[in-house]
Amino acid sequence: MFSKTWTSKSTSDYWQKIERLKAEIQGADAILIGAGAGLSTSAGLTYSGERFLKYFSDFHAKYGITDIYSGGFYPFSSLEEYWAWWSRHIYYNRYDLTPGKPYADLLALVRDRNYFVLTTNVDHQFQLAGFNKARLFYTQGDYGLWQCSKPCHQATYDNEAAVRRMIAEQADMRVPSELIPRCPRCGRPMTMNLRCDDTFVQDQGWYAAARRYEDFLQRYRNGRILLLELGVGGNTPGIIKMPFLRMAAQNPKATYACLNLGEAFTMSGLEEQSILFDADIGKVLSDLR
Numbered sequence: 126m127f128s129k130t131w132t133s134k135s136t137s138d139y140w141q142k143i144e145r146l147k148a149e150i151q152g153a154d155a156i157l158i159g160a161g162a163g164l165s166t167s168a169g170l171t172y173s174g175e176r177f178l179k180y181f182s183d184f185h186a187k188y189g190i191t192d193i194y195s196g197g198f199y200p201f202s203s204l205e206e207y208w209a210w211w212s213r214h215i216y217y218n219r220y221d222l223t224p225g226k227p228y229a230d231l232l233a234l235v236r237d238r239n240y241f242v243l244t245t246n247v248d249h250q251f252q253l254a255g256f257n258k259a260r261l262f263y264t265q266g267d268y269g270l271w272q273c274s275k276p277c278h279q280a281t282y283d284n285e286a287a288v289r290r291m292i293a294e295q296a297d298m299r300v301p302s303e304l305i306p307r308c309p310r311c312g313r314p315m316t317m318n319l320r321c322d323d324t325f326v327q328d329q330g331w332y333a334a335a336r337r338y339e340d341f342l343q344r345y346r347n348g349r350i351l352l353l354e355l356g357v358g359g360n361t362p363g364i365i366k367m368p369f370l371r372m373a374a375q376n377p378k379a380t381y382a383c384l385n386l387g388e389a390f391t392m393s394g395l396e397e398q399s400i401l402f403d404a405d406i407g408k409v410l411s412d413l414r
Contacts, residue, residue: 139404143409143412143413145400146382146400146413149351149380149382150234150235150238150353151238152349153238153239153350153351153380154239154345154348154349154350155239155240155241155341155344155349155351156235156239156240156241156350157241157243157341157342157345157350157351157369158231158235158240158241158242158353158355159243159244159353159354159355159365159369160242160244160251160355160356160365161244161245161246161354161356161357161358161365162246162356162358163355163357163358163385163406164228164231164250164355165225165246165248165250166356167227167356167386167405167406167407168224168227168228168407169225170218170222170248170250172192172193172194173191173192173193173194177192180213180217181193181196181210181213183298184199184210184298187298193214193218196210196214197210197214203299204302204314205300205301205305208300208304208305208306209291209299209300212291212292212295213292214268215268215269215288215317216288216289216292218248219249219268219288220288220289222248223253224250224254224255225250225254225407226407226411227406227410227411228251228253228254228256229254230407230410230413231254231410232255232256233414234413239345240260241260241261241262241337241338241341242260242261243262243264243338243365244261244262244263245264245361245364245365246263247263247266247268247319248268249267249268249269259337262335262337262338263331263334264364265319265361265364266317266320266325267281269285270283270318271284271306271318272315272317272324272325273310273311273313273315273316274313274314274315275308275324276308277308277311277313278310279326279327280328281318281326281330282309282315284306287304287306291304346375346379347376347378348376349378350372350376350378350380351379351382352373352380352381352382353384354366354369354381354382354383354384354385355384355385355406356384356385356406357383357385358385369381370391370395373392373395373398374394374395377398379398380398380399380400381395381398382399382400383399383400383401384404384406384409384410385402385403386403386404386406387403389401389403
């Protein structure tokens with residue numbers, strides 16, 4: 126029976142684990158990649174410190190906001206200011222960037238393999254790096270999409286052109302009122318297509334990706350599958366970490382690999398099926414190449 130007891134695997138030689146994981150990547154019938162925020166952090170998409178102050182110093186000075194993540198929940202008093210914040214939030218984490226090296230290294234490792242990606246990341250890095258869109262399932266939304274704030278219907282809308290205009294025309298931490306995005310059906314303000322409550326819109330693209338993910342699991346979950354977990358933290362363990370461990374526990378041919386600085390753990394009883402790297406994800410992926 127599945128246990129929720131966590132245990133850390135004792136440290137073995139780093140390069141022996143590199144060689145073991147290389148062999149699993151080459152020999153697996155299928156590779157299921159589960160990616161969390163730690164992968165983008167390793168790629169340089171940090172939400173605090175110097176990068177935050179570079180783009181949001183005025184919001185920090187006025188409101189004391191200390192990082193990009195928490196600023197997304199700040200109760201701004203006007204939609205003009207709200208969208209000044211969010212247009213920057215979107216632009217610098219979705220449009221004004223290049224794919225990080227860890228993503229490029231990961232693609233080089235799996236490009237010719239039978240892979241699928243399940244991710245809670247919303248920054249489009251997988252597609253920027255060149256991963257096949259048909260092999261991606263973004264469960265938690267996308268910075269590049271808006272939805273009705275009610276929502277009055279189950280559809281999402283690309284926001285790139287509108288966001289770029291907001292960036293160009295905002296002043297004094299406000300966007301012009303005429304740039305505030307509104308639902309084309311009911312006229313209510315739009316909002317981000319990010320899963321933070323029960324108003325999250327799962328559009329046709331979301332359901333199509335979910336079906337492809339389920340099809341992948343049905344075909345390979347009982348075969349020789351590599352469950353490759355990258356940078357998954359404790360905020361939403363029910364999406365990637367727990368299912369991956371459950372699949373490994375139910376399938377003796379599965380291998381569970383976890384790359385996560387400070388959070389490389391497996392489950393009691395799965396030590397022999399696990400390969401754990403308590404190290405920077407970018408370094409491990411580079412060394413695997």
